Amino acid sequence: MSAAVTVVETTPFAGQKPGTSGLRKKVKVFAQPGYAENFIQSVFDTAGAPANSILVIGGDGRYLNRTVIQIAIRMAAANGYAKVLVGQGGILSTPAASHVIRKYGASGGLILSASHNPGGPDEDFGIKYNIANGGPAPEAVTEAAYARTLTIDQYRIVDTPDIDLDTIGKTDVAGLTVHVIDSVADYAALMETLFDFAAIRANVAAGFTMTFDAMNAVTGPYAHEILENRLGFAKGTVKNGTPLEDFGGHHPDPNMVHAHALFDAMFGAASPDFGAASDGDGDRNLILGRGIFVTPSDSLAMLAANATLAPGYKAGLKGIARSMPTSAAADRVAEALGLPYYETPTGWKFFGNLLDAGMATICGEESAGTGSDHVREKDGLWAVLLWLNILAIRKMPVAELAKEHWAKYGRNYYARHDYEAVESAKADALMSELTGALGALPGKRFGPLTVATADSFAYTDPVDHSTSANQGLRVLFEGGSRVAFRLSGTGTEGATIRVYLERFEPVGGNLAAETPDMLADIITAAEDIAGIARHTGRTKPDVVT
Numbered sequence: 001m002s003a004a005v006t007v008v009e010t011t012p013f014a015g016q017k018p019g020t021s022g023l024r025k026k027v028k029v030f031a032q033p034g035y036a037e038n039f040i041q042s043v044f045d046t047a048g049a050p051a052n053s054i055l056v057i058g059g060d061g062r063y064l065n066r067t068v069i070q071i072a073i074r075m076a077a078a079n080g081y082a083k084v085l086v087g088q089g090g091i092l093s094t095p096a097a098s099h100v101i102r103k104y105g106a107s108g109g110l111i112l113s114a115s116h117n118p119g120g121p122d123e124d125f126g127i128k129y130n131i132a133n134g135g136p137a138p139e140a141v142t143e144a145a146y147a148r149t150l151t152i153d154q155y156r157i158v159d160t161p162d163i164d165l166d167t168i169g170k171t172d173v174a175g176l177t178v179h180v181i182d183s184v185a186d187y188a189a190l191m192e193t194l195f196d197f198a199a200i201r202a203n204v205a206a207g208f209t210m211t212f213d214a215m216n217a218v219t220g221p222y223a224h225e226i227l228e229n230r231l232g233f234a235k236g237t238v239k240n241g242t243p244l245e246d247f248g249g250h251h252p253d254p255n256m257v258h259a260h261a262l263f264d265a266m267f268g269a270a271s272p273d274f275g276a277a278s279d280g281d282g283d284r285n286l287i288l289g290r291g292i293f294v295t296p297s298d299s300l301a302m303l304a305a306n307a308t309l310a311p312g313y314k315a316g317l318k319g320i321a322r323s324m325p326t327s328a329a330a331d332r333v334a335e336a337l338g339l340p341y342y343e344t345p346t347g348w349k350f351f352g353n354l355l356d357a358g359m360a361t362i363c364g365e366e367s368a369g370t371g372s373d374h375v376r377e378k379d380g381l382w383a384v385l386l387w388l389n390i391l392a393i394r395k396m397p398v399a400e401l402a403k404e405h406w407a408k409y410g411r412n413y414y415a416r417h418d419y420e421a422v423e424s425a426k427a428d429a430l431m432s433e434l435t436g437a438l439g440a441l442p443g444k445r446f447g448p449l450t451v452a453t454a455d456s457f458a459y460t461d462p463v464d465h466s467t468s469a470n471q472g473l474r475v476l477f478e479g480g481s482r483v484a485f486r487l488s489g490t491g492t493e494g495a496t497i498r499v500y501l502e503r504f505e506p507v508g509g510n511l512a513a514e515t516p517d518m519l520a521d522i523i524t525a526a527e528d529i530a531g532i533a534r535h536t537g538r539t540k541p542d543v544v545t
């Protein structure tokens with residue numbers, strides 16, 4: 001033990017159970033003395049990192065980011081790590097952190113982010129632990145850390161001054177080497193190996209235009225470097241490109257509600273050819289063409305169908321995976337390409353084993369997440385670059401590409417309705433009543449729809465055979481339409497009920513209709529089936545994505 005190590009007596013905090021993606025709480029909760037320390041020590045105690053390991057630390061720049069990074073560095077020094085790699089200014093996007101963990105052989109990483117949740121003294125903060133493959137810790141690891149938080153009685157820390165996070169270089173902290181690295185360089189170099197930058201540059205030179213909304217969040221520095229400096233898009237293409245502690249007072253959530261300025265720009269008179277946005281920590285993406293929003297589920301399918309146009313994927317895909325609530329559009333592509341496809345629970349961590357085992361190459365989720373085996377996280381800019389690569393080769397507007405795709409594979413009309421900050425007891429009552437009613441649903445008619453099957457989604461991982469039950473309630477109708485219900489695992493206030501609505505229209509069907517019209521019967525059926533208004537008093541969703 002180094003002489004400088006202090007062992008601090010502590011007592012457990014209730015509720016340090018990681019959700020869909022790490023521990024997310026209000027800043028005021030995290031700012032309690034010992035709160036972050038208890039959680040970080042619990043992770044260190046259970047992560048099983050070998051002595052002298054490398055730890056990666058970075059975050060999305062939100063309020064408390066720098067404070068917790070300094071704490072994490074001092075605790076890493078007291079817990080036997082040999083080296084910490086930390087992004088300059090405390091900045092590392094989630095996919096960049098995943099890459100850095102893999103590239104430098106780290107035993108894991110702490111990513112400080114509450115993703116798309118708002119930031120600031122009265123808003124949200126989060127800590128996520130990623131393992132040596134670069135991916136989010138699987139449930140066994142997060143459960144072990146949680147169990148430790150319930151019994152923890154001490155944490156270890158060294159008493160050293162804050163280090164300078166803004167200057168690239170190495171510092172010694174009680175025997176630990178802290179290396180402040182360029183936040184962007186490794187990630188940008190990886191992107192150059194995957195995509196045809198020359199073709200994209202040529203397309204830009206020929207007049208192709210885009211707008212990218214970094215939402216005052218972590219992607220700004222990455223987008224400035226890659227889109228403007230390396231690909232030649234005009235300065236100003238990247239909007240809101242400086243990470244701010246409160247994201248400018250907005251939610252860094254790339255959807256129709258929070259990125260409405262981007263929607264306005266893409267549906268306006270002089271819109272650019274392509275529009276995109278990313279979220280707080282850079283793992284989500286929003287894709288728009290001139291006058292068209294591409295749903296994340298469709299984007300996954302269209303990227304998978306065209307991926308071989310990018311150098312990194314020219315050998316073909318090994319398989320495609322999507323989360324259960326994501327539409328089945330990608331399944332149609334996999335079937336046509338003769339590829340295996342997988343349906344996992346919500347949460348990127350469930351893709352890790354499939355990617356590690358070489359069973360899937362491209363994965364995606366309805367929650368604006370798409371990625372591949374290049375890292376073990378979803379990756380917002382990666383999706384943007386794959387789109388840019390495809391458009392540079394196909395030389396057609398996004399709307400044309402979508403039309404062509406649906407004509408070939410059929411169209412899965414899709415929307416998600418969110419009911420936010422619902423009283424938890426009411427949301428739980430809705431879910432448990434519906435769970436009890438599932439068995440009686442098959443054969444029942446709701447307007448023109450007849451229920452084919454209904455179940456509570458459970459998953460057995462095909463690699464390690466671990467099982468995950470209660471991963472959302474599914475009601476499938478005859479003909480391929482469906483509705484699914486889940487409670488969000490990422491909120492910090494009450495419960496968020498998510499209702500996933502999908503209607504399949506086969507080749508030759510009505511492929512150019514408006515989504516709300518096509519989903520109307522399913523929306524009515526969802527209310528009849530779940531009694532959302534009866535349970536919650538809500539008659540319309542807060543957010544439609």
Ligand code: G16
Nearest residue numbers: 020021115347348365367488489490
């Ligand atoms: C996280 C997970 C995703 C998941 C999403 C939505 O995303 O990484 O895999 O799809 O939450 O989860 P929920 O529906 O439970 O709120 P992020 O971008 O928040 O880290």
